[in-house]
Amino acid sequence: MSLASSLNTANSIFRNTSQQTSVLSTNIANDGNENYVRRQAVVVQTIYGASTVQNERSQQMALLRQMSSSTSQQGAQSTLLEGLTTLSDALGGNEYQLSPSSYLANLQSSLQSFAALPGEYALASTVVTDAIDVANSLNNATATTQEVREDADAQIFEEVQRLNKLLAEFKIVNDTVVRQTATGGNADDYLDRRDTLLKEISEIVGVSVNMRENSDMVLYTSDGTTLFETDPREVTFVRTFTYDSTVSGNAIFIDGTAVRAGVGGNTDGQGSLAALVQLRDVVAPTFQTQLDEIARGLIEAFQETDAGGANELPGLFTWPGGTVPPTGTVQPGLAALIQVNPAVRSDASGDPMLIRDGGINGAAYVKNTAASSGFTDLINSYVDELAANRSFSADADLKTDASVLSFASNSIGWLEELRSNATTANENKQALYERTFQTYSAKTAVSLDEELSLLLDVEQSYKAAAKLVSTVDDMLKAVLEMAG
Known part of the structure; x- marks a missing residue:
């Protein structure tokens, strides 16, 4: 993997984690709001091989x-x-x-x-x-x-x-x-x-x-x-x-x-x-x-x-x-x-x-x-x-x-x-x-524990991207010193 492609990968991770963090933050802010349907930030691959985030709403029409x-x-x-x-x-x-x-x-x-x-x-x-x-x-x-x-x-x-x-x-x-x-x-x-x-x-x-x-x-x-x-x-x-x-x-x-x-x-x-x-x-x-x-x-x-x-x-x-x-x-x-x-x-x-x-x-x-x-x-x-x-x-x-x-x-x-x-x-x-409401809420409402767990996963992705950028930076410094 070239340094340029590594930077592009890191940039993509930063962009995706930013969008995921925004969605998770919104979900967490609406914990307990029975009129809010949970959103999911799903990372998908485009036909060109790039990754992007799609927002999906946990709609359950039959339960509604x-x-x-x-x-x-x-x-x-x-x-x-x-x-x-x-x-x-x-x-x-x-x-x-x-x-x-x-x-x-x-x-x-x-x-x-x-x-x-x-x-x-x-x-x-x-x-x-x-x-x-x-x-x-x-x-x-x-x-x-x-x-x-x-x-x-x-x-x-x-x-x-x-x-x-x-x-x-x-x-x-x-x-x-x-x-x-x-x-x-x-x-x-x-x-x-x-x-x-x-x-x-x-x-x-x-x-x-x-x-x-x-x-x-x-x-x-x-x-x-x-x-x-x-x-x-x-x-x-x-x-x-x-x-x-x-x-x-x-x-x-x-x-x-x-x-x-x-x-x-x-x-x-x-x-x-x-x-x-x-x-x-x-x-x-x-x-x-x-x-x-x-x-x-x-x-x-x-x-x-x-x-x-x-x-x-x-x-x-x-x-x-x-x-x-x-x-x-x-x-x-x-x-x-x-x-x-x-x-x-x-x-x-x-x-x-x-x-x-x-x-x-x-x-x-x-x-x-x-x-x-x-x-x-x-x-x-x-x-x-x-x-x-x-x-x-x-x-x-x-x-x-x-x-x-x-x-x-x-x-x-x-x-x-x-x-x-x-x-x-x-x-x-x-x-x-009450049973219907509980079932509907289980499928559509925000679970604070689940959101915090996903937030930790996003944090790990962010740390990995930051580490990748740091590594690329060190490699660029080494190249520049060698060119010296």
Whole structure:
């Protein structure tokens, strides 16, 4: 090897080690950055025999797709569980102390006590107090249910705005990637940013990825709607600010296609939007229907009839409608309107003993015509009516033939079964996400130990090149001395 070729070799080593050191330094600086994909500086031989360094990015497209999918599933499941937990908390948590079912059990017990001592005014007042608790429970549960819907609608609005911003940035980054790839530039930093945007988009809506020429990325929703192809598709939503049982929320449209609500406790929805629509349009309205049916059943169970057994009117429980709603037919919003009749409330100048005697709706409805202090027929009939089976609407997603007490208990069972399934599914999907993340990180993230080891190898290469230059220098000095 001539001295000139030795110097060229050393120069090549210096150049390569400089580039390798730069890449390794960048990797080390991004240790712990989950949005950074490790670079590799690989020394290759050109067709002319020279060595050069090529930068390679440790991309794993299959794992990125899996990461996107698991992120979408986890995002939907955690969103659904959060909403179900809010509804459960409104019932008093695990003991359900604030649920209509618990207060109904208290009402049944106080009625039985009153039947045993029908002349006790204090026991009549206790019945009224427990009835007020039942009505308040239904009112409060309805308010919480509608707040869940309202909050879900507000979150949808925020998520749609966020999604549109992410898609707008995605276009800028994707266009840069395509341009850099087509012209042979370095698109690594833009690829990192695009992958990060993809993960954030996946939290909001399920995404499938298709790659085209020059690393151009196309996004579709999990239902097959085009989300991004060269340009972002329009995502639109009109917010509804106030909810009650009669209000339906507006749909979310992606490229003109409505986002489908998730189904089940182990939701099949992907992304937070599908879960929010499920909460707003499926779970909360069904629970509200159950509350409305409990309220209707109570009005029906405690209704009064006149001496002829006709002219049914609300008794202990009433509502502004002033009639007994038809059996088995949902009266939307009834749970928010039900109240204890002022005629039996002592704080409204009413008489609690009307529960024993009848006549809440006037003299024609009095049953204890003899004014007997031991009269129990009406009280016992109320106890029987609470335990008697009656028809409920199938829209409540519960048994259509049950007592008011059983129906109220079944409502809790329905909600808790849904929440239990959602909790188990959330744990499973969280575990899947973590495993996928760990696998993805193992392939793409920076390992500080590995980078430092490679840095030592580069250092040895540098030392070898420096030694070669020193040797050539000594040889040149010897030649010059000989020429002397």
